[in-house]
Amino acid sequence: MIWQxxxxxxxxxxxxxxxxxxxxxxxxxxxxxxxxxxxxxLLWAIMGAVDVAFTEATVGAGVSTVFCVSAVFHTTRRTTD
Amino acid sequence: MDFLTVLISRANYWAYIILMMVGLYAMIAKNNLVKKIVGMSIFQTAVILFYVSIGAKQGATIPILRHGPVPEGGGIAHAALRHGTDAVQAVNYINPLPHVLMLTAIVVGVATLGVALALAIKVYKEYGTLEENEINQRLRRG
Structure with a gap:
C-alpha cells in the first residue's frame, strides 16, 4: 500500500x-x-483487493451508472437540492 | 506517536467515517428521491471501505502463493519447506477474508440500487414528481 x-x-x-x-x-x-x-x-487496487477492484469497476461503476442514467431519463433531471 | 502520524496512518478510517456521514446526511436531509438513493449507495461503499481497510497490511502482497503447496513426504528438504523459513508466512499476504465478504456486498448493493430506482420511477409515473415535499402535499390533498 502506497500511502501518498x-x-x-x-x-x-x-x-x-x-x-x-x-x-x-x-x-x-x-x-x-x-x-x-x-x-x-483504484483504492481497492492500491489496498491489494484486486478481486474487489474489478467487481467494483464492472458492477459498481458500470452497471449502477447505467441504472442511474436510465432512471434519470425515465423521470426528470430537475431537482431542488 | 504524534497527532499527525495517527491522522495519516489511520486515514482510511477517517475517510470511512466522513463518507458514511455524507451518505447518512443525503438519505435524511435531501428532498429528492434520486439524491436519497445516491446517498444510500455512498453509505454502502463506506462500509465496504471499512472492511477492506481491516484486511489491508503494510508491506504485504496480494493473497496468491508465490509457490505451490509442498507435497507430502519427500524427506528432509520438503519438511524444511513446510516448517522452516521458506514456509508460507501469513504476515506476507493481505487477509483475503474481508475481500470475499465485500464481493457479495457490492453485488447486493447494485441489486438494492436497482430496486430503489425502479420504485422511484413508479413514484414519478404516479405523482409526476421526485420531490418528497410535493409528493407529501399531493398525498395530504387526497
Whole structure:
C-alpha cells in the first residue's frame, strides 16, 4: 500500500461524494457517482483487493451508472437540492 | 506517536467515517428521491471501505502463493519447506477474508440500487414528481 497515493485518492473520493449529493442536476449526480465508484476501484487496487477492484469497476461503476442514467431519463433531471 | 502520524496512518478510517456521514446526511436531509438513493449507495461503499481497510497490511502482497503447496513426504528438504523459513508466512499476504465478504456486498448493493430506482420511477409515473415535499402535499390533498 502506497500511502501518498492512498491519501490523494481518499481526498478525491470524498470530494466526489460531496459533489454528487450537492449538484443541482440529477444526470450530473449520476455521472459523479460513477466517477466516485471508479476512484474507489483504484483504492481497492492500491489496498491489494484486486478481486474487489474489478467487481467494483464492472458492477459498481458500470452497471449502477447505467441504472442511474436510465432512471434519470425515465423521470426528470430537475431537482431542488 | 504524534497527532499527525495517527491522522495519516489511520486515514482510511477517517475517510470511512466522513463518507458514511455524507451518505447518512443525503438519505435524511435531501428532498429528492434520486439524491436519497445516491446517498444510500455512498453509505454502502463506506462500509465496504471499512472492511477492506481491516484486511489491508503494510508491506504485504496480494493473497496468491508465490509457490505451490509442498507435497507430502519427500524427506528432509520438503519438511524444511513446510516448517522452516521458506514456509508460507501469513504476515506476507493481505487477509483475503474481508475481500470475499465485500464481493457479495457490492453485488447486493447494485441489486438494492436497482430496486430503489425502479420504485422511484413508479413514484414519478404516479405523482409526476421526485420531490418528497410535493409528493407529501399531493398525498395530504387526497
Amino acid at each position: 497515493l492512498d491519501l490523494i485518492i481518499l481526498v478525491l473520493v470524498i470530494v466526489c461524494a460531496i459533489a454528487a449529493i450537492n449538484v443541482k442536476d440529477l444526470l450530473s449526480a449520476a455521472i459523479l457517482l460513477g466517477a466516485y465508484s471508479f476512484l474507489l476501484c
